[in-house]
Amino acid sequence: MGAGLAVVALGVLNDSEPVLTLGVLVCLASLVATVVLSMKRAQHGQLEADEKGIRIDGKLIASPGRRTWGTVLPKRYLHYPRTFILNRSGAVVQILDLGVDEGRELLKAARLDRDHVAAEMLYHAGQAGEREASLGFVGMVLFAANLGAGTILVLKGLSTPEGRLAAYGLAATWLVINPLVWLAYRALNMRLRWGHDGIWMKRLFRTRFVHTTEVEALRQWPRWGGQRSDRHPPQGLDIVLRGGETIRLATQYASSRFGYPTDDIMFKELNELRGLQPAPQAVAALDRNGRSPEQWLDALRDLSGSKSDYRSGVINVEKLVEICENPAATAAQRGASAALLMSEGSDDERNRLLRQAGATVYAPLGAVLLAAAQGDEPGLLRALATLPD
Structure with a gap:
């Protein structure tokens, strides 16, 4: 274009x-x-999957480096199970006709499941559906006007008054009106990322993180009223928090645009992640207690001294890995565990930190995990400074 x-x-x-x-x-x-x-929908061919991604007949169709992710929708959401590969906007990259177990094994091998990468989609916040419908109508009118102006321009040429008027109209549309409509869409869109640790939301310049343990319930609301069914597809999704707040997401237009049940994917994934939440774990020696990043890191390193809990078995590498991979633990506890594993852990533990960094939604914690996995001490100190006490 x-x-x-x-x-x-x-x-x-x-x-x-x-x-x-x-x-x-x-x-x-x-x-x-x-x-x-x-x-484009399902594609057939020889499937291969490894840590570099998924290939069909040797052609790479998805990989973590391409900002793609995958999920499996079982039969209760569709007429038969399917594996979806999506990009960071939630648009379908590929649909694979695989069983539930086959799909999960494929995504795990390609490192596209929630244990390796966070999911990401664009939604519409609050009651944005009606406003987006109005913008959609404006978009259709603009498309028709552009098509008509382009046709006049081709048939009449610039030498005629009609052709020049059509050229000016096209220029005004592309330089002024289209950017304004695009900005309006951006104002309605909310980018969501979710994983084991929670949901990250961004709308324009505002961001928010909701930990998975804060989610009380998920509710789908049908488009025409009544119960959820093929005849009454969901119009959106409510995320109900324990404090009573409800975050409402309008999904019907995204569903129709992408051609698959967008809301079902998030509903299914968040329910699964909430069901997998382990009990919170904490070790008092890892707490920050108001210290600066340098003081905190020095105190953590002192744990490996002769008088520390580290040698007595209260804290060991296995315990640190367990806390670091526990999404129910606080960000400070997980970050402190990662900082200790940077110096005390083996290459295998650091590789697990790298995997956790890719699957973590909370950006400050993800930065700590990544710096620890890479052995970047200056980066680790900067990232530790952003963690809450």
Whole structure:
């Protein structure tokens, strides 16, 4: 699309109708290609999966480095189980016709499950559905206007008053109106990431983290009222917190745009993660207690001294790994465990830290885990400073 617009601009500047026609054709071809690609569904071929990603007939279709992730929807959500590969916006990259166990094994081997990477999607906050519907109508009107103006421009050329008016209209649309509509969509969108430790939300410049233990319940609300069914698909999802607050997400437009039950994926995953929550663990010696990052790190290193709990068995490498991988533990406890494992752990423990960093949603803790896994002490001190006491 960008190349087509550039060719159109070149044709307008040079008053060249052949170049202008070519640009419009390129734009139309890109639109058709986008529609065709968005309609792509299941693909067949020889499946292979390893730590580098998933390949079909040798072609890499998904990997953690591509910011993709996967999930398996069992039969109760669809007519038959399917494995979805999605990108960071929640759009489908690939659909694989696999059983539940096969899909989970595939995602685990490719490191695309929640033990290795966090899930990520775009949702619409609050009652944004109605406002987005209005913007969608505006978008359709703009598309029709652009198509009409482009047609007039091709048929009449720039030498006629109609052609020049169409060119000015296209320029105004692309330079002013379209950016404003895009900004309005951005204002409605909320980016969500979720994993074992909780849900991270960002809307414009505001961010929020909700720990998994704070979630009391999840509720789907149907589009037309009544019970959840194929005839009454969900319009959204409520995240009910223990304090009584409800975070409402409108999902019906995302579902129709991406062509699959968007809300079912998050509903299913969050319910599973809540069910896997272990009991919180804590060791008092790991607490920060108001100390600076340098003082905290020095105190943690003192634990490996002769008079510490470390040698007495209260804290050992196994215990540190257990706390570090426990999403119910506090961020400070997990961060302190990671800091100790940086010096006391083996390569295997540090690799596990790296895996936890990719699966952690809470950014300050993820930075601590990553710095500890890489042995980056200056980075570790900076990251420890961001953790709550």
